[in-house]
Amino acid sequence: MALALIVLLPLSLFWLPLVGRRFGRHGAAATAGAITLAALAALGVAARAGLTGPVQIVRLDWMPRLGLSLSLRLDGLSFLFCALVLGIGALVVLYARYYLAEDDRRDRFFAFLLLFMGAMLGLVTAENLLALVVLWELTSVSSFLLVAFKHRQPEARRGARRALSVTGLGGLALLGGVLLLGQIVGDYTLTTVLASRDVIVAHPRYPYALALVLLGVFTKSAQVPFHFWLPGAMAAPTPASAYLHSATMVKAGIFLLVRLWPALSGTDLWLWSVGGLGLTTMVFGAVVALFQHDVKGLLAYSTISHLGLIATLFGLNTEMAVVAGLFHIINHACFKASLFMAAGVIDHGTGTRDMRRLGGLARSMRSTAILTTVAAAAMAGLPPLNGFLSKEMFFKEAVEVGASAAQPWLVPAVATLGGAFSVAYSIRLVWDVFYRPATGALDHDALHLPPVGMQAPIALLVAVCIAVGVAPGLVVEPLLLDVARSVLRAQTPEVHLNLWHGFNLPLLMSGIAVAGGVLLARSRHGLSEVGRGLPDLPAGADAFNATLGAMFRFARWFSVTLNRHELVGYVVPVVLSVLVVGTLPFYASSWSGLSGPLPVSPAPAALIAFVALLGLGAVATLRFHRRRILALITLSLSGLGSTLVFVELSAPDLALTQLSVEVATTVLMLLALNFLPAESPREVTLPRVVRDASLALLFGLAMAGGMYAVLTRPFTTIADFYVATSKSHGGGTNIVNVILVDYRGFDTMGEVTVLGVAALAVAAMLHDTRIPRPRASGEGRAWSPDRHPFLLRIMSRPLLPLLLLVAMYILLRGHNLPGGGFIAGLVVGVALILQFLAGGLDFAASRLRFSFVAAIAIGLLVALLTGLAAILFRTPFLTSTFGHVHLGPLEFELASAMAFDLGVFITVVAVLLTILTRLGRVGVEPTERSDA
Amino acid sequence: MMHLPVVMVALPLLTAIGCLLWGARAVRPRQSLVTERAVSQASLLVLVVISIRLIVETAAGHVFVYRLANWPTPYSIALVVDRLSATMVALTAVLALFVQVAAAGDEDGRGRFFHPLLHLQVMGLCGAFMTGDLFNLFVFFEILLIASYALLMFGGGAVRTRAALHYVVLNLVGSALFLVAIGMLYGTLGTLNMADMAVRAAQVGPTDRPLMRAAAGLLLLVFGLKAAIVPMNLWLPPTYHAASTPVSALFAIMTKVGVYGIIRVFIPIFGPDQGEVTGIADPWILGLGLATLVVGTLGALAATELKQLVTFLIVNSVGTQLTAVGQFTEQGLAASVYYIIHSTFLTAGLFLVSGAVCHQRGEIGGRLSSGPAMHEGRALGYLFLVAAMSAVGLPPLSGFVSKALILSATPPALQGAVWPVVLATSFLLLVQLSRVGSVLFWNLAGDVPPPGSKPGPHASRGPALGLLSASVLLAVFGGPVDTFCRDTAAAVYDREAMIQRVLGDDAPTPKTRDDMPVPPHGYVRRPQPEVPVP
Amino acid sequence: MTRWVPHPWLSLVVGIAWLLVNDSIDPGHLILAVFFGVTIPRWTQRFWPDAPSIRRPGRILRLFVVFAYDIVVANFVVAKLVLGPNDRLRPAFLEIGLDLDDPFAIAVLASMITLTPGTLSAQVREGDGMLIVHALDTDDPEAEIATIKRRYERPLKEIFEC
Amino acid sequence: MEEIVISVFLLFGAVFVLLGSLGLVKLPDIYARLHGPTKATTLGVGSLLVASATYQSTAGPGLSVHEVLVLVFLFLTAPISAYLIARAALHLRLPGRGVDLPADEE
């Protein structure tokens, strides 16, 4: 429980500081501090049981089938990191309380800080690897928010983004690595994974898993070549840098390295990748640090260097090196956090962190100078400070492991070189800031001296550095052993930490390093020519930027240049895809699948004529498509051909429908054509015409081929059921109509809905569209003044009752013979259209005084209610019934489907009226202005 | 209880009718809006409740087989509601409710018939998600398409008109191809019910294989067009970009219809153990999914405008879904179901946030360059942060969970192809979205919002919050949701059980046309009053 | 009566047409015929507000016989002209001053002219009451006009305008 | 007997329909061409309708007179179509061979 509280307190209450501002100026800081201390207390309670026994685990299943559970473990290693996170966290909160005293967004800062703290605590206590990844990414996100805290500054935004990008990349890789590990082991539980080293290492996918995990580790811990985000992240407020970028977040990578050390280490691959890259990073960071001008920049590179050192130790595959690495984690956290805070004090006091402007601060900032000097000495590895001890251990391991290499001197030499640079930049830091004569760039009287609250955390950390250095056996050894045991278990070596080990090779190396460091520091101006080039090395940042830049450029080219958002650009891929899916299968079968086993049947002469009409109409439409009215005529021709094909091939209902729709379409297009150009200009580019023609031809061939392939195959179908039951069970002899209103009435319901929506859409689109009528035809001919030609106007009137009668006839007989609500609706619609044509819109519309839209709704309602009525009889929607009705001398058959058909009928009429009258109303009398 | 499936279709239609009739009474178009809003919202709430009921029922193992007009399957159209259908329907209802609330601020008054059209769109979606009949699916596709055309044009304007023109023409071509595909399948299998198709597809001979492959390819193409799969992805960004904000949020579910169609066709009909047609399109689907994922991501990188970016995120999400579906494993499908739920809410929420951002930034709109402060910059910023994290797949949100599910579902043989693409695209999105968030919310040209800009539309913040909170809830309740998704996927893969349920115990064997003079005994329905109990 | 059956003749026609189209005089269809005979003209009245009343229905039959005869003749005439050489045609536009006032009567006249030998109504000029007729082959336009007036216009005037 | 009646009407009708179309193709100008279809075709279709009515009455279950309706309809509409087309031709001032066009506009 206490274990869970450690994590949950900051993670679930991170928003409290946002509220905490209500409790006074420093309510946010106080809230954050209280939460941190409470978590610290919880840690104390949790650790009371001791860290030597079996690890404590709490478990909460989150996504069990994925293998993700929220289980926490507390062992030596997680205790150490919890203690660092919370201990330094508490100090940082205290420090920030003063550092950000003037910032009115500090409540947010503390919230983000708590969020980060919680994520970090969860990460280091995670028992489930997937949960670890979750929290790992959360540290990246909260760090992003912290780095960008001063988001008005471009470098803050840039730094934050870069940090997030690089660590996010690592996080994704880690996710992959963890998933691989989980799949290899069969479990994401750390306990199981740590016990499965032999399985993991022997698995063929071990290299991939390792590579992915290490990518996460290296990015997070800023190892070369992924180091470059860390200096950029220095744009964060100093308390955040001190916390995240020295003590905690960057150590998350290192933490994972140790965490998985028992499971992944011990192979050459591990040695070379972790050790090799660590060593490189150590030297690189140290060298670059020397030539930084920004105090925080120097500290950032120094951090990189020290993280490299720690990584090297873990890479060496020896138990003692692990102990040394763990020790250095503690030491580095102490001195680097204090140095960052000191940098903040300097920045806070002088307004600059540029070492070229600073100088001579020892006098005015005496206590800071002393504290910084001690911490820097620890960083340089000078006795009697903590840094010295762990560095000695590092040198010792370097010598021992290096001894087995082909060039036994190489590793120790490189280590010493790193040490020398370390000494050099430490000297430079202290010298340039405090002890050299003032540059004159600063007004020493206007210095802003740090409050005690900012000094105290530094002093406390420096005191720890000294205490550990002087009395390691007393102060740190028990903890270190507990921690080491949690990693190394039975293999934990005997460790005795002493300041003095006697004269040995490591001591000699230290001596050389110090001497070299002093030398380097003195001659650094001479080296600065070399140094100036260093940060500009084609290092990670540039490569990263270049890669991303290229990626963005490629993306723009791919998405913008290649796609001009033209209709053909959308349609042609579809056509091409049709050609591929339509021809590839037949091609693969050597075209044998194209023709089925059935023989073709002879075509009746009439059918030949009708198909010819259809085809000729289409070809003529193509031929005349630029002369639009003519194209409409030829389109009707094709439609007529289609109608006749339906007639010939035993589909009377289809023929009727096609025909009526055809006319309605023609009227519609004529209405629209009045406001469109009468002719299309010739398209000039021959290549395009050729391309389109070939595509069209191939498409037509594919369709013909597909159709032929279907028609020449034998076939079994469910359709005979309809034939057999239409009369007996559906109450109608027109099988197609019974299908439409009964068997598949649901389709028809949908179909009339589509019609209704189309009408609504047209009404909505044309609601406020008014277009001046053209004064003359496309050829410039004036319109005839005869608005409503006489004979049509007069004779259409007696035609109307006749046509309505026909419509009623078609409506009522549809269930048994060709016809039905849809066709009847079209007939009525067309009959009314005739009135519009003959008498004009105003004449006809003023005689139809009802809302067409409401009529659509009513039609749909009738159909829908017919369907729903079935539910009242406890049968499914649309279930129909029929029977003979006897009314006196009358006897007739009624089917409930007829009510449905009536709904269809009403809808169709209303839809036609809506669409055509809306379209008819678009035209307005031309004004002078519209002619211009 | 039994009628619940059809209510999901009938109620939206009834609501649309009601709104139309009410609206027709009003003299001025806006006059009836208040009532329409209330009716529309109440109806959507009922739909949400019903759909949750459907989920509860189906989660308990029940499958609704609603034989419309009370004819036996496969002769009737049957609505088949299993876990997956129920999920999709619920997703639709909830999304529509949020969209309705968002639009009820003032967007719905900028044109005519918003609420009827919204309900008709919902009707089309629900029908498409529930129907067990291929041609009926076509009909519902058309309903949802025509409603989407109308909604796309909602609010007017030249940009919208141009986008609509392209979208409509392209989809008309697509609909024509759908009919051809249906024709080829009917002409070979002789049936339209998808369960019956699965039965008959397993029996086709080797000579019919090319024809079936072509038909399957055409269907893939048709669904791919709806879903915006490469190479038919190009239409989506300009179209969704042009739509008004609530409409584009609603469109977040449109692409899922295509993916859903692929799931329903390519697993039971052309899936495993189907004789000659086994796995007819499997490698294609995975390959196209990965390609879509890449193309969507590249588009997101190239985006210069916020809403445009979101549209590419949709393409990206389609690719992701297909990558999961295309593995053709139960786990892959489970992951994709989870992802579908996640991405629907996420992209819809992102659209609403984007709409508010564009609105509040005044003239500069959603352009990804330094702009003025926003009235609600802080709130919108946090909403965007959550959305972006979820989109990238950063924990602890549903985006992370879904990516973990997809990656972990990938069988080892496919990991080499799938993992690098999924991880790399996630990384690129991370880079781009952090850039975008930083530009929009941090790189401010001034402290005060632009003159003349208004803080509204207020109504969209609540729905955006609601939609994005799904990212949190789906992650928090990841365990049960994951279990549900896995059961859902298992049910989709359990072809035999589905066939049993849909076609009943006396699943008819194919009859040749020559030997069926009278209706076989089992088919006679009347005068049996009893309804086939699913 | 006029409220329910505004156009008795039309109602009759509609009713008969219903029976015709259904080929049936079942009681059911008779009822439907009455039903539609009442409802359809009633509803369509609005589109034909100024429908003429028939004053002398007895003349209709006679006119019909004349007309039917002319149609058959017209077809043979046109057949001959079609099959003959084109350059033998003597086409002309005739302008007929109308004595009829009722628009419906004029329309009926124009229609009859179109359906009968060699003539075709091309335009009704409502302004000056002129009917313009295209004659396919005529040597004496005036005689042609006189025939038309005699055979068709006068009976129509009797039927519709007393 | 019926068969002969039907055959005669059938042939007569078909030939007149053909004549109408022949006139359409052969006659020299639009005004002349209008005569072919409006007259010959109407009568031709009328004969075919009679043939059909006779056939359906003898072959089918009962009397078939509904064809009359089509005939009525054709007789009502043919002049209107012709009128409108002529009107359009006059409006377009399409030349007629050997005639002067009357003044178009009122």
Place this chain on the structure above:
Amino acid sequence: MEVLLSLGVGAVAACGIYLVLRERTFSVVLGLALLSYATNLFLFSVGRVTVGAPPIANPDAGAVAYADPLPQALVLTAIVIGFAMTAFVVVLALVARQRLGSDEVDAMPPRKEPPG
């Protein structure tokens, strides 16, 4: 018969696709209409083609005596839906011409207009 119909449908479809690929909205509308003729005929024909056997049930005839009614019902639905779509796209073309100032399918909006 099968060859004839296939070729006819193919020809209509080819003309339709060619027109859909044109640059003017009206041509595209024509193309879509042709395309829908072709697909409707295709769908109709897959029920196999029969002359002189309309599916009007006659209790005396056997099942084989009729053309397959199911595709006919499907095509009827498809025709109606096609009409709705045609109506919409025609009006859309009109509105596009009005708002974009040109009837080109790819006409650009006349002036900058903020989307959304």
Place this chain on the structure above:
Amino acid sequence: MLSVVAPIALGVLVLAMLLSLARLFRGPSLPDRILALDTLFVNTIGLLLVLGIVLGTSVYFEAVLLIAMMGFVSTCALAKYLLRGDIME
């Protein structure tokens, strides 16, 4: 007898259709083409009547009725377009 005459009539009507079609394609004016289309509709009516006799069925009657009606309306619309542009003003 009918079995001989009916196909002949059918052939004659197909010939008539071809002639109308020729006028439709040849034009030269739009009224010519509209007239040709109108004639084609009427030809079709005849053709269907004969087809009904050939196939011994009456189910084409509605098609005949509708072709008569629809052909007429589309002719009116086309002609009115030539006259006024706006066919429904």
